[in-house]
Amino acid sequence: MKNILCVVGTRPEAIKMAPVILELRKQPWANVRVLATAQHRQMLDQVLSFFDIQPDIDLNIMRPNQALTELTARLLLELDAVLKAEKPDVVLVQGDTTTVMTVALACFYHRIPIGHVEAGLRTWDMQNPFPEEANRVIAGKLARWHFAPTEGSRQNLLKDGIADSDIIVTGNTVVDALLATAQRDLDLGITLPADKRMVLVTSHRRENFGAPFRNICRALQTLAQNNPDVQFLYPVHPNPNVKDVAYEYLAHIPNVTLCEPLDYAPFVAAMKRAYLILTDSGGVQEEAPALGKPVLVLREETERPEAVEEGVVKLVGSDYDRIVAEAQRLLDDEAAYKAMARGVSPYGDGHASERIGRLLQEQLL
Ligand SMILES: CC(=O)N[C@@H]1[C@@H](OP(=O)(O)OP(=O)(O)OC[C@H]2O[C@@H](n3ccc(=O)[nH]c3=O)[C@H](O)[C@@H]2O)O[C@H](CO)[C@@H](O)[C@@H]1O
Structure with a gap:
């Protein structure tokens, strides 16, 4: 033993x-x-x-x-x-x-x-x-x-x-956890309009605190206002550098749902339900491709380049214009969307x- x-x-x-x-x-x-x-x-x-x-x-x-x-x-x-x-x-x-x-x-x-x-x-x-x-x-x-x-x-x-x-x-063992969890009967626990596409957002990395995070929130605000037929779901990290700014820009917009960080199973349900994911998380960059969900990464660089090289994840940083343009393209252009929603999982089987x-x-x- x-x-x-x-x-x-x-x-x-x-x-x-x-x-x-x-x-x-x-x-x-x-x-x-x-x-x-x-x-x-x-x-x-x-x-x-x-x-x-x-x-x-x-x-x-x-x-x-x-x-x-x-x-x-x-x-x-x-x-x-x-x-x-x-x-x-x-x-x-x-x-x-x-x-x-x-x-x-x-x-x-x-x-x-x-x-x-x-x-x-x-x-x-x-x-x-x-x-x-x-x-x-x-x-x-x-x-x-x-x-x-x-x-x-x-x-x-x-x-x-x-x-x-x-x-x-x-x-990566993250895919083991994800695939085992995604098979279960999962409850998101939040009611979203059933007929709308959903964009899932997570953002709390320290290097984005301050001006970059304000740009990200401004871009989300513009995207939500320009796309009333799309629902945005953002589980917000409790750190005041994140929470105060996110609520200031997004709390009053009808098609934005802000909530506490989700437990793992509801979060997997949210990823499955999402049409598109915007995130600065390392783990989400690894998980979303396995579920066939396109990801725009709100960071300037990544130590997880494989999905970027596969074309199923794209780095957009914290630039307002870039985030708005890239997300809008994926919402409008079906061919561009399908090219990124291929279900290629470079991080594991x-x-x-x-x-x-x-x-x-x-x-x-
Ligand atoms: C520099 C860097 O890249 N560092 C990484 C970073 O890890 P990360 O970016 O992956 O961290 P998060 O984004 O916090 O977690 C993600 C996981 O959480 C689940 N999730 C997410 C939102 C939610 O509402 N409910 C959830 O359940 C989600 O499915 C996913 O699996 O820090 C770690 C040390 O803390 C490091 O080791 C790791 O390299």
């Missing part, structure tokens, strides 16, 4: 780690334990409960306005005690949060091997996204096994000096977790 400790800190980590945990739980050789750092609290909890996962250890680390240095220092100390008590044979982390970087460092000090899920995403700019690029580079240097979602991420790891034999291209499980079995037994 091998002890495998799976760590989650935020909503996207939980969504992407859940299928791995559920897969490993099926394995007779694996004793799976779940550690929640709870770097984010509420949004993490609703995902874990949806997938029926109860953390075995919960560090409940989140504090109001937590600074990165303090979060890192507190996490390192807490992890030291957890690793001493748990003595895992391997620790799995996902993505590029402070949790991931800190767990990688703590495991390195304890000489415990780590498996990095969603390894090899790079912008090659340490400042952008901050601090995620540094987190994934550090975790990458320290990881024993690199579960790369795509061939492109494998190439990034090779460029970073990682041995080919330590990398396995698995696909829904079997990434099985590949991770097989590799661990081969390596550990």
Whole structure:
């Protein structure tokens, strides 16, 4: 029996780690334990409960306005005690949060091997996204096994000096979670006009705060006013930099529905119902293509270039004119829309977790 400790800190980590945990739980050789750092609290909890996962250890680390240095220092100390008590044979982390970087460092000090899920995403700019690029580079240097979602991420790891034999291209586990969830009977929980096309919006990345986010909201306002036959649905992040501005520009427009962030299952229902998606989210860029939904990305660059190269996702940044023009084109021009709504899924086929499980079995037994 091998002890495998799976760590989650935020909503996207939980969504992407859940299928791995559920897969490993099926394995007779694996004793799976779940550690929640709870770097984010509420949004993490609703995902874990949806997938029926109860953390075995919960560090409940989140504090109001937590600074990165303090979060890192507190996490390192807490992890030291957890690793001493748990003595895992391997620790799995996902993505590029402070949790991931800190767990990688703590495991390195304890000489415990780590498996990095969603390894090899790079912008090659340490400042952008901050601090995620540094987190994934550090975790990458320290990881024993690199579960790369795509061939492109494998190439990034090779460029970073990682041995080919330590990398396995698995696909992204986000597609495993999505396809399993999309099959279920889902309820959006919000009534929208049944006869109208729906545009789904999410936007809360830090690099857009300030003038770029105002441009985005102004563009959404123009699009909604020019297209009364289209319904806009925007689950708004509670951060005041986002919420105050979004409500100022959009709250009074009849065909715009603003709501709290949706739980994962209703959000998947919203993606399925959407005609078009505008987002600055990393995960949504990976999910929407698998559902055949065109995405306009409200960022200047992305560490997820594969769907852009496939032509099913387009970068539009935060430029008012560009957002309005590109979205209007997809609403008006059926050929342009169909070219982007092809259902090409460059990030996975829904079997990434099985590949991770097989590799661990081969390596550990
Ligand atoms: C720089 C960068 O790209 N960083 C990424 C970013 O992750 P992200 O951009 O994917 O994060 P979000 O957009 O918050 O989450 C998305 C997931 O949430 C679901 N969702 C969404 C709206 C909603 O109302 N309800 C939901 O359930 C949705 O289906 C999707 O799966 O931060 C993480 C560290 O926090 C990083 O690790 C990750 O690289």
